[in-house]
Amino acid sequence: MNLFRYYLRDVREGIKRNSTAAIATILLIFISLSITGSVLLMKTGLDSLTNFLSSQVKIKIFVDSSINTQEIAQILKSKSFTQKITIETKEETLNRLQQFFQGKSYLFDSFKNSNLPDTILLDLKDKNQIDTVAEGLKSIKGITDVIYAQQYANTIISWSSKTNQYGIIILALMITSALLTVNVAMHLGLYQRQKEIKVKLLLGAKTSHVRNQILFEGFLLGFIGSILASLTIYILYQYVLYQIQVRFYYIFNFSIQYINLIMLSLISCGGVIGVLGSYVATRKMLKNG
DSSP: OHHHHHHHHHHHHHHHHTHHHHHHHHHHHHHHHHHHHHHHHHHHHHHHHHHHHHHOOEEEEEEOTTSOHHHHHHHHHTSTTEEEEEEEOHHHHHHHHGGGGTTOHHHHHHHHTSOOOEEEEEEESOGGGHHHHHHHHTTSTTEEEEEEHHHHHHHHHHHHHHHHHHHHHHHHHHHHHHHHHHHHHHHHHHHHTHHHHHHHHHTTOOHHHHHHHHHHHHHHHHHHHHHHHHHHHHHHIIIIIHHHHHHTTTTOOOOHHHHHHHHHHHHHHHHHHHHHHHHHHHHHHHHHO
16 A cells, blocks of 8 residues: 555656646547547447448339329339339428428428429338349339439448548557657656666665556556546537437447447556556666666
8 A cells, every 4th residue: 555655656746747748648648549439439320320221121213204103103013022112292292391491481482393203112022132123223214313221321331441441540640649658758757757766776676666656657647548538438428429319219329338348448548558658668768777
């Protein structure tokens, strides 16, 4: 217990002597780990959205206004891939969209006078056929456009892939910067305490004892930065992601267990970054000392 208090007192004195570098270290670790946690949450959200879109089996078909929608629907009903056909006329579409134009009737009137086509909602028996069926529908005369959720899923998968690639590079740079900052902060602290450290060693203190003090200081700086990052992730979940999940519960699932796991991982990473940066700083100097 006395040894732990001694470590704490020494760390407090070290941070006071080198407060600017200590604050910079904490901030950089905080920023690095906050970005890390945010990227992990964003990837989880994109994965949930991709899975939801991929599970959809509906295709929305826009029919040329000069073509009889019922005839197109009858043709589609006879196809083996068809599970269900639903026709949505221009009037039904306008009634559904009217809620989005509340207080802006002039916009709705211009939209109402547009050449809005009838649409057919096609439910497929097998979602694995959706790409093939959609491509085939585009070649049918009278069909002006074909929209289905899985094509957006492919776009999101592409975004997710790029996020992973660039995210890893950015995170690697941020963590490397945090390690270097810890290293520099510890180096400055060691230079300022050179005489003190030499006196301790001359009085019989072990090199490992002095090194442990510096490692503990680095750990504490990393721990403080990671705690701040974990709190940021929790606030992001509580006030943003949870609200999104409540509204779109059928798409997103940010479980509190997963959030806790991310927070614990960030705290562990902060401590490791602090210890590693401190160890590199102490290895050469104490060896020479």
